[in-house]
Amino acid sequence: MTQPPNRLYLLYHELRPSRSDYSYVVETSQFEKHVDLFLKLRNEKTSAFYPEITFDDGHISNFEFALPILQSHAIKAWFFITVGWTGQKSGYMGWPELRALQEAGQLIGAHGWSHTLLTHCDQPQLQKELLEARLILEDKLGTSITAMSLPGGRSNQRILTACREAGYTQIFTSVAKAEPQPAGPTVGRLNIRGDMTLEWLTKLLEPESGVLSGLQRQHQIKAAAKTLLGDRLYEKLWALLNRHEPATDAREAAAYEDPAHH
Numbered sequence: 170m171t172q173p174p175n176r177l178y179l180l181y182h183e184l185r186p187s188r189s190d191y192s193y194v195v196e197t198s199q200f201e202k203h204v205d206l207f208l209k210l211r212n213e214k215t216s217a218f219y220p221e222i223t224f225d226d227g228h229i230s231n232f233e234f235a236l237p238i239l240q241s242h243a244i245k246a247w248f249f250i251t252v253g254w255t256g257q258k259s260g261y262m263g264w265p266e267l268r269a270l271q272e273a274g275q276l277i278g279a280h281g282w283s284h285t286l287l288t289h290c291d292q293p294q295l296q297k298e299l300l301e302a303r304l305i306l307e308d309k310l311g312t313s314i315t316a317m318s319l320p321g322g323r324s325n326q327r328i329l330t331a332c333r334e335a336g337y338t339q340i341f342t343s344v345a346k347a348e349p350q351p352a353g354p355t356v357g358r359l360n361i362r363g364d365m366t367l368e369w370l371t372k373l374l375e376p377e378s379g380v381l382s383g384l385q386r387q388h389q390i391k392a393a394a395k396t397l398l399g400d401r402l403y404e405k406l407w408a409l410l411n412r413h414e415p416a417t418d419a420r421e422a423a424a425y426e427d428p429a430h431h
């Protein structure tokens with residue numbers, strides 16, 4: 170008997186039909202190639218990983234471009250929604266789009282209320298970001314919501330406890346790691362950037378490619394750099410390296426300037 174392959178959860182944000190230098194954007198045609206690759210690997214008995222797709226933030230492109238590709242390939246993904254942006258913020262999905270995702274059998278989780286980093290929240294703010302966000306999603310979608318992804322990937326023991334107390338049984342992070350099945354209470358994810366090539370992704374998913382352990386090392390180096398440089402300097406450096414788009418909308422820029430989202 171061979172062991173079932175570990176899951177590798179991949180994290181997407183926004184799709185666009187044309188190429189973008191912005192690292193959170195993946196070209197729609199590339200995404201479709203990723204889906205083809207994931208399905209091929211899911212069907213091969215010798216695969217190192219069973220890839221899973223997740224989206225954070227609730228961008229409108231998730232509905233417009235990702236959903237048709239997922240449906241035509243009969244594949245399910247997780248969509249983690251910034252609940253306070255739903256139907257409120259331009260460029261993000263409203264309740265009709267979320268209901269359409271749900272009716273299509275896609276999986277919905279929460280991504281906080283306002284996308285504030287949870288580590289910056291006091292207890293009343295956590296109540297809003299975690300419990301109220303979950304109850305409103307449940308009320309509007311008529312289903313139970315038990316999964317959430319951490320805005321900016323930021324957490325600590327206080328946050329993980331608050332998530333559990335607010336009724337979440339699965340917490341999705343932004344640190345790539347292979348997940349045995351069934352997954353534990355925290356689920357690691359690999360952030361997919363627009364500049365990651367299909368070749369790189371194919372290699373990552375090969376048995377013993379070593380890319381994943383390299384990424385885990387990189388994460389440790391980043392964490393060390395953050396401690397050394399302090400959060401502010403690290404964030405400036407990160408924004409510079411990731412070629413942020415000039416901010417057209419200050420709120421949007423604030424939402425995305427989120428260095429641990431990688």
Ligand SMILES: [Zn+2]
Nearest residue numbers: 225226320321
């Ligand atoms: Zn986010």
